[in-house]
Amino acid sequence: MALSQRTLTPRQPTSDPVTRGTPTPRAPTRLRSFRRWFSQTGWRHLVGVAVVIFAAFPLVYVFSASLNPGGTLITANTLFGNLSLQSYVDLFNRPQQPFAAWYVNTLFIGFSASAGSVMLGALAAYAFSRMRFTGRRFGLITILLVQMFPQLLAMVAIFLLMLSIGEIFPAIGLNSQIGLIMVYLGGALGVNTYLMYGFFNTIPVSIDEAARIDGAGHARIFFTIILPLVSPILAVVALLSLVATLSEFVIASVLLRDPEKQTLAVGLYQFISQETSQNWSVFAAGAVLAAIIPVALFLALQRYIVSGLVAGSVK
Amino acid sequence: MSTLTTTRTDDRSADGRRARRTAEAAGVGWKLLLLKIIVLGLLNAASVYAAMVLFFNERWLIGTLVVVSGAFLTWIYFQRGALPAKYLAPGVVFLLIFQVFVILYSGYVAFTNYGTGHNSTKDHAIHAIMLQTQDRVPDSPTYQLTVVERSGELGFAVTTEAGEVLLGSAETPLDDVRGAVVEDDRVVQVPDHEVLSFAELVDRQQELTTLAVPLSDDPNAGALRTQDGQRAYVYTSRFVYDEAADTLTNTQSGETYTDGGEGAFVTAAGDQLMPGWRVNVGLDNFVRAITEESIRGPLLYVTAWTFAFAFLSVATTFILGLFLAIVFNDPRMKSRKYYRLIMILPYAFPGFLSALVWAGMMNQEFGFINNVLFGGASIPWLSDPWLAKLSILIVNLWLGFPYMFLVCTGALQSIPEELTEAAQMDGARPFQAFRQIKFPLLLVSIAPLLISSFAFNFNNFNLVYMLTGGGPRDIEAGINVGSTDILISMVYKVAFVGSQSDYGLASAFSILIFFIVGTISVIAFRRTRALEELN
Numbered sequence: 046m047a048l049s050q051r052t053l054t055p056r057q058p059t060s061d062p063v064t065r066g067t068p069t070p071r072a073p074t075r076l077r078s079f080r081r082w083f084s085q086t087g088w089r090h091l092v093g094v095a096v097v098i099f100a101a102f103p104l105v106y107v108f109s110a111s112l113n114p115g116g117t118l119i120t121a122n123t124l125f126g127n128l129s130l131q132s133y134v135d136l137f138n139r140p141q142q143p144f145a146a147w148y149v150n151t152l153f154i155g156f157s158a159s160a161g162s163v164m165l166g167a168l169a170a171y172a173f174s175r176m177r178f179t180g181r182r183f184g185l186i187t188i189l190l191v192q193m194f195p196q197l198l199a200m201v202a203i204f205l206l207m208l209s210i211g212e213i214f215p216a217i218g219l220n221s222q223i224g225l226i227m228v229y230l231g232g233a234l235g236v237n238t239y240l241m242y243g244f245f246n247t248i249p250v251s252i253d254e255a256a257r258i259d260g261a262g263h264a265r266i267f268f269t270i271i272l273p274l275v276s277p278i279l280a281v282v283a284l285l286s287l288v289a290t291l292s293e294f295v296i297a298s299v300l301l302r303d304p305e306k307q308t309l310a311v312g313l314y315q316f317i318s319q320e321t322s323q324n325w326s327v328f329a330a331g332a333v334l335a336a337i338i339p340v341a342l343f344l345a346l347q348r349y350i351v352s353g354l355v356a357g358s359v360k
Numbered sequence: 361m362s363t364l365t366t367t368r369t370d371d372r373s374a375d376g377r378r379a380r381r382t383a384e385a386a387g388v389g390w391k392l393l394l395l396k397i398i399v400l401g402l403l404n405a406a407s408v409y410a411a412m413v414l415f416f417n418e419r420w421l422i423g424t425l426v427v428v429s430g431a432f433l434t435w436i437y438f439q440r441g442a443l444p445a446k447y448l449a450p451g452v453v454f455l456l457i458f459q460v461f462v463i464l465y466s467g468y469v470a471f472t473n474y475g476t477g478h479n480s481t482k483d484h485a486i487h488a489i490m491l492q493t494q495d496r497v498p499d500s501p502t503y504q505l506t507v508v509e510r511s512g513e514l515g516f517a518v519t520t521e522a523g524e525v526l527l528g529s530a531e532t533p534l535d536d537v538r539g540a541v542v543e544d545d546r547v548v549q550v551p552d553h554e555v556l557s558f559a560e561l562v563d564r565q566q567e568l569t570t571l572a573v574p575l576s577d578d579p580n581a582g583a584l585r586t587q588d589g590q591r592a593y594v595y596t597s598r599f600v601y602d603e604a605a606d607t608l609t610n611t612q613s614g615e616t617y618t619d620g621g622e623g624a625f626v627t628a629a630g631d632q633l634m635p636g637w638r639v640n641v642g643l644d645n646f647v648r649a650i651t652e653e654s655i656r657g658p659l660l661y662v663t664a665w666t667f668a669f670a671f672l673s674v675a676t677t678f679i680l681g682l683f684l685a686i687v688f689n690d691p692r693m694k695s696r697k698y699y700r701l702i703m704i705l706p707y708a709f710p711g712f713l714s715a716l717v718w719a720g721m722m723n724q725e726f727g728f729i730n731n732v733l734f735g736g737a738s739i740p741w742l743s744d745p746w747l748a749k750l751s752i753l754i755v756n757l758w759l760g761f762p763y764m765f766l767v768c769t770g771a772l773q774s775i776p777e778e779l780t781e782a783a784q785m786d787g788a789r790p791f792q793a794f795r796q797i798k799f800p801l802l803l804v805s806i807a808p809l810l811i812s813s814f815a816f817n818f819n820n821f822n823l824v825y826m827l828t829g830g831g832p833r834d835i836e837a838g839i840n841v842g843s844t845d846i847l848i849s850m851v852y853k854v855a856f857v858g859s860q861s862d863y864g865l866a867s868a869f870s871i872l873i874f875f876i877v878g879t880i881s882v883i884a885f886r887r888t889r890a891l892e893e894l895n
Contacts, residue, residue, distance in 0.1 A: 085690075085692060086690060086692050086693040086694070089687050089688065089690060089693050090693070092684070092687050093687075093688070093699040096684060096699070096703055097699060097702045097703065099758065100702055100703050100705055100706050100758070100762070101702050101705060103706075103714065103717050103718060103721060103758070104705055104706075104709060106717070106721060106728060107713075107717045110720075117726065118720055118723055118726035118727065119725075119726035119731065121720075121728070122726075122728050122731050122732050164450075165450050165451035165454065166451065168447045168448070168450060168451060169447060169448050169451045169452075171447055172443075172444045172447035172448050176443060176444045176447075178443075178444045181444070184448070190881075191455070191459060191460075193815060193877055193878065193881040194459075194463065194874060194877060194878075195819055196458065196459060196462070197819060197821060197848065198463075198466075198819065198848065198851075198870050198873055198874060198877075199459075199462040199463050199465070199466045199870065200851070200852065200855070200870075201466060201469060201851070201855045201863050201866045201867050201870060202462040202463070202465040202466040202469060202867065202870075203458065203462050204855070204856075204863075205465070205469060205474070205863065206461075206462060206465060213413060213414065213417055213419070214410070214413070227454065227458065228458045230454040230458070231454040231455055231457060231458020231459045231462075232458070232459060233451060233454065233455075234451040234452070234454070234455045234459075235455065235459060238451075263443060264392055265392075267447075288710070291710055292710040292711050292712045292713070292822065294712055294821070294822050294825070294826075295821055295822075295848075295852060298856075299856055310710075310712050310822075313712075313713070313716065314712065314716065314826060317716050317719075317720075318829075325720060328716075328720075329717075332713045332716070332717060335710065335713060336709050336710055336713055339708060339709070339710055340705070340708045340709060343704075343707075343708035344701070344708065347701075347704070351766050351770065
């Protein structure tokens, strides 16, 4: 076992353990055991610490900057030199940049679009997984193809389409959040169906058959039997599309014009490009608040996501 | 439940079929049926309303399409059978409009000159040109004016010297109006309109002084304008439009402009009159992209960098991710869980925020990296063409390695350990065993993810736009483009950033991306299928 694990490491670190370890030449047994520990797992901890610093540093930095009231970019360089929540208060008192409205908009758009895409994706995946019909293969290939062309490639056409819809129906055209959600739903099938389809296929068909024999119709089978069974993949898809919507910039920036209608991604970008380094701590506070929900959801659903990511490839 | 026995006993008879249908219907339940009726009712109400509005606006084709699709959807849900269609329809409707149609529409726009100065129809352009260059007619009669408003739009209600009462707005020429109340030669009340008070006039002065109400449908007739909101005078354009010859003539300089066929009026010498209008220009945008040196150069450069960026991003994140997966895939190692928790934080943090935070840290004058890590050095991380590229790759490594770590860990754990042991029994050295046994197996499951990661990075707009904005800008280029721009950010900048928008050219670039992405995915998926068949 030990040997086989060693094989996984393509290269040992070049640093000599003796120079790093406790230099006690009079205790050869302790040294030898340290050496063994280091060559087996100790160096892995060194790698781990290095990676943890690399991964966490920008996040620690932005958190520290947010606690530095009235801070600019340069004063943010002293980490945790100042601890105050003033920037978080300032954030909500800027009439030019309605942060609270951005937050609410982002959540509204994100949750609606994500719930909608899960629903549309699940319906389609159920059809592809459980029914055999002409055009099924064609449909699956089309979805696989469409997946290759993200919506943002057609941003110009989406903008022009919404512009002309808005001339007649202002409620769903340019500068409307409902319109934006509709555009996001257009990408739902392409992105989610394949992932869901794979998972639906792992639910035995005999469950459906048993329910049908007991007199359940297709709708009842879908809503009361299949949906609860596939809830892990629903959670994964909901989360992935929520996170994708929360950080979507291109289409949101093109379609939403009024500051009080915009999302966090659009608003915070404009905030930073207008003020650059002047109000860095206020921006940092905004960034921390904006990140809380996706990070919390991600950590809470971590296990599902990892298995979903792997399932997407392995299963 | 009673239907159960019937269904089972004689499945093939007509009775049995009817019974099964009943069972099916009973399975749906009356609540669902009610929901279905309500939803479809709302859908039909909405589609009929939309169609009526569309017909009212003379959009006959789209209006018809809305009615037909509404009816078709209703039919799908009210007939028996065609079960798959019932499940696919909602998603497909959105897919067709906002993914398939917009792609085709991009294709259409790429063949037009749509953009700033070419936004509208020819009639609108003629009106706009004539409005821009108006002079007051020297002996114009005075019109007693009342400014009125209807749903936000300003209009003029005037009395002529002959005692007629006329009403018009920017969109509708002056015409007789009935039911208006006139006191002392001045209109004080108009049906369906509100008369603006003096205070309101002052508030909207800017809007008021630019408002021109045409006298008639003929653009040459001139328009009424006002300076004070009390009296209006006739203004005529310096240009005269000759409908038969389709020319505009400047009455002051005497120059004649003709329709040059490229969406604008031009003189014989080639001077253009703006605004123009939208026309089909055929392959013009593509020809421009290929032949004009100031566009071709940046386009080639940006395409090359897009490929390099996507490839290097996948390579660096995969190598680091795989290395970490191997390091942490040792059951003897303690507290792996905590390392892992912190390592995936960059993946959980919203991408656009990460890029903005890194942009602050990499700031040349005040950033953390220069000021603290490099002790006050002034390294142009984001403003030097090559360093900016390196910075983008570093930040993308930070953003992307957790994902690669997660999927590599998953794939490694799904490969049975016996394979390596067997290889070692056969005398393979540890690295050899990894390189020749585990790695190919790993690649089979990871390859599709590497391809989609490549496709994702190929269009990784947020990172590039938020970190460097595509810059530092290339001054010699004829379009707004910089040395870290990738194709998709170039499209965005050409279409939406700055005062000049060129939707036509931007769409032509999008079409180019479509072809590149399509070609790559076809090739890539063939290769992976071949990989899979090998094993």
